[in-house]
Amino acid sequence: MATDLKKAFEQVSTLFNQGKYDELGQFFDVDAIMKRVDDPGSISGIGNLIAYLNTHQKPQNPQFENIEISSQKEPDATQGIVSGKAEYRDTKSDKNTIPVHFTFVFTREDAKSDWLLINAFAVPR
Numbered sequence: 001m002a003t004d005l006k007k008a009f010e011q012v013s014t015l016f017n018q019g020k021y022d023e024l025g026q027f028f029d030v031d032a033i034m035k036r037v038d039d040p041g042s043i044s045g046i047g048n049l050i051a052y053l054n055t056h057q058k059p060q061n062p063q064f065e066n067i068e069i070s071s072q073k074e075p076d077a078t079q080g081i082v083s084g085k086a087e088y089r090d091t092k093s094d095k096n097t098i099p100v101h102f103t104f105v106f107t108r109e110d111a112k113s114d115w116l117l118i119n120a121f122a123v124p125r
Helices: 005-018 021-027 046-055
Strands: 028-035 042-044 063-073 077-090 098-107 116-124
Touching: 005 021, 005 098, 005 116, 021 028, 021 046, 028 046, 042 046, 042 116, 077 116
Parallel strands: 028 116
Antiparallel strands: 028 042, 063 077, 077 098, 098 116
């Protein structure tokens, strides 16, 4: 876990790409919401997110790659945002990617606490 926002984002992205969803859950706020990339729906709640990732995504091992952060706000407060462009691959073996815009919102109790992911979405660009 990290008190540095960019490091928290990198840890979340790495664990997602590695398919380590149970470990990734340690970085979720209890009220986390994640939008599906190629579907208008969202998954909410830490338990639902971990179950969805392990049952629907683990066999596919989707990838979030070529990340270009265009905006990062880390106020000395309890919310931080990382956004930019990336390529999303439905399965690790896919040759084609989906270009996406993404925004990850993190929260924490105070400026000395670790960041937790509370909202993540990526939409095709």
